[in-house]
Amino acid sequence: MPKGDLVISADFGTSGVKVGVVDDDLRLLARATETYPLSLATGGIAEQSPPDWWDALARALATLRAEVPALRDRAAALVFSSQLCGVICTDEQGTPLRPCLTWLDKRAAETGRALIGGFPSAHGYRIDKLARWLRIANGAPARNGMDPTAKILWIKSQEPEIYRQTRWILDVKDWLLHRATGRFTTCPESANLTWLMDTRPGQEGWSPALSAMTGIALDRMPEMVDGEEVLGPLTKQAAEDLGLAPDTLVLGGTSDVTAAALGSGQVADGALHIAAATSCWIAGFMPGRVLSVASSYATLTSSLAYRPLLIASQENAGSALEWAVRVSGGETEGEALKGAFDNMGAPQEDDPFFLPWLAGERVPVDNDAIRGVFHGLALHHDACALRRAALEGVALNLRWSYGKLMRERAIHKDGPISMVGGVAANAAFAQTVADALNREVWVGEARHAGVLGTATLAAKTLGWAASACDAAATLRTRTTGVFAPDPARVEALAARNARLEKIRRHILKSYP
Known part of the structure; x- marks a missing residue:
């Protein structure tokens, strides 16, 4: 020992x-x-x-x-x-x-597209290359050049x-x-x-x-x-x-x-969690490899005896919220950022819509070129309206990805979903996610989940538990906040999301 x-x-x-x-x-x-x-x-x-x-x-x-x-x-x-x-x-x-x-780093985007492209193609990939990658690696380099493959070839x-x-x-x-x-x-x-x-x-x-x-x-x-x-x-x-x-x-x-x-x-097969920080992802361990080329998500081979870990990553969460506060004249340091969303007033029916693609997107659309949008701005909209739109926009962008994942048979479709990461500590955001997904959200050690999760890897060596997953399972119920969906907001956000889906389709068509 x-x-x-x-x-x-x-x-x-x-x-x-x-x-x-x-x-x-x-x-x-x-x-x-x-x-x-x-x-x-x-x-x-x-x-x-x-x-x-x-x-x-x-x-x-x-x-x-x-x-x-x-x-x-x-x-x-x-x-x-x-x-x-x-x-x-x-x-x-x-x-x-x-x-x-x-x-x-996205400088290798052109290099990456040259690597994966060619004739005949599907989804931007040369078909024979894509088939080999999918069979062997259960995925392929992203089109945006952010994966190491393109960066190595760029160097x-x-x-x-x-x-x-x-x-x-x-x-x-x-x-x-x-x-x-x-x-x-x-x-x-x-x-x-x-x-x-x-x-x-x-x-x-x-x-x-x-x-x-x-x-x-x-x-x-x-x-x-x-x-x-x-x-x-x-x-x-x-x-x-x-x-x-x-x-x-x-x-x-x-x-x-x-x-x-x-x-x-959340270490059981099929159990999901949300990690919300600068970027955002929905993830969960799976009983086998999972892949969706159309929606750009897949399982990653984890460092826990190669156990498959499903990852659906989105590029903008906390970064988009911080940007919205900054450009609307607010402070973004420490607790000031949280306060900007605590004091923004109740949502209004005619609030603008926000697509938070300020650094492109990965899931369910992999495109580094698309950019963020405020849609439906009017003269009476103020800083609070922009912040409400940003908070809602990040949550509904998450719902967009979540809806694709719910098609996977192995995923748990009900019960609470845990959320970690610095942005998860924002109660306004956690409640909006609960309402957007119509699912109870448990916020655990939000800002320190990564540190605690990393520490579980030593549990077996130190004799604390039989494995890292056994140690980690004890963290599931250590909640600092439970956010139940508000039926009225669930209905309102469902209606807003239906309108946003139409807007999103039109905006996506404007990009190559």
């Missing part, structure tokens, strides 16, 4: 890292958040410097050591989760050769010298784990989204057939490991950097989507 009685859990997002100290009852004893820069530029550029992530982790741990007595000696394990679809090119020693192309063609020097191609968590342990590894979620992985049951691993089809060599790809696997102790240098004992165990870790699933407590 490892020494120590606590787990340090770090969830690396787009703008910062949330780090928590978790005990054997999955209670957060202390937490800290540290931010890091995101470099945005024209042409779809969205980059980060990997050392910034590590420095932020070190700062957070310095704060936590001051709050938790003897944390250095009590920490038995360190576990990471992170954003997906990053591309980091490193040399043999793991030193980055250029900044990370984050998931938000290969536009930065050939960088590509020539590249020994390892890593995702965000992969690089952090190398910095911590010296090992080069990846999780199945990251591997899956390179579209170079065979996800068929019993055949999971890197696919030579997909490597040949894309022209991306597999010798640059790291070893796949399970999220609960112990990679080893911290290296001496990492222990010094982080102020932890050298015998602190480091686990394989997972993606932010799997961490949120675990943190929601």
